[in-house]
Amino acid sequence: MGLEKEKRDSSIIMDEDEFNRSIEPILSGKQALYADTPGTRDPQDINAHLKQVVFEDVIAEPQSSHSFDRVWIWSHAGFELVKFLFYRLLSTLLAVPLAFILGLLFAILSLIHILVVPCIHSVLMLLPSLKIIWRSLMDSFVSPLFTSAGKIFSSVRVTAVEY
Secondary structure, eight states: OHHHHHHHHHOOOOOHHHHHHHTHHHHTTTTTTTSSSTTOSOTTOTTHHHHTOOHHHHSOOOTTOOOOHHHHHHHHHHHHHHHHHHHHHHHHHHHHHHHHHHHHHHHHHHHHHHHHHHHHHHHHHHHHHHHHHHHHHIIIIIHHHHHHHHHHHTTOOOOOOOO
16 A cells, blocks of 8 residues: 555656657757657668568468477467567667678768769760860770771681691
């Protein structure tokens, strides 16, 4: 009796609106992003295919033979528990390093894109005039050289002799 009253008196009651107001500085830019899908961490439904995988898709028994009901229940519980625990463990160990690596990769790709694209546009603006110069050089020097070589070697006949 006394313990229940003490717990009730010492607990902090915070409704959802008050909680959201208390963390608004943290969520200031991101709250609008998730406003239409509350509680969802996959708002664009990128991993919809993973939602469809259930225990019965992985482990199934044919209609003609069944194990004991307890075996089925415990295997289902074990499957869900191992899936849950390993996902939590692996996400705890790998999420932050992978997020760091992917953030670094996207930053490098963005930097390269920002630096390289103007260079490519500059080169593409120069290419038409360079093309005219290149073509005139090829027509003046290389084309006569290969035409002469072609005429010289056109009279050469090669035959295969079998021994």
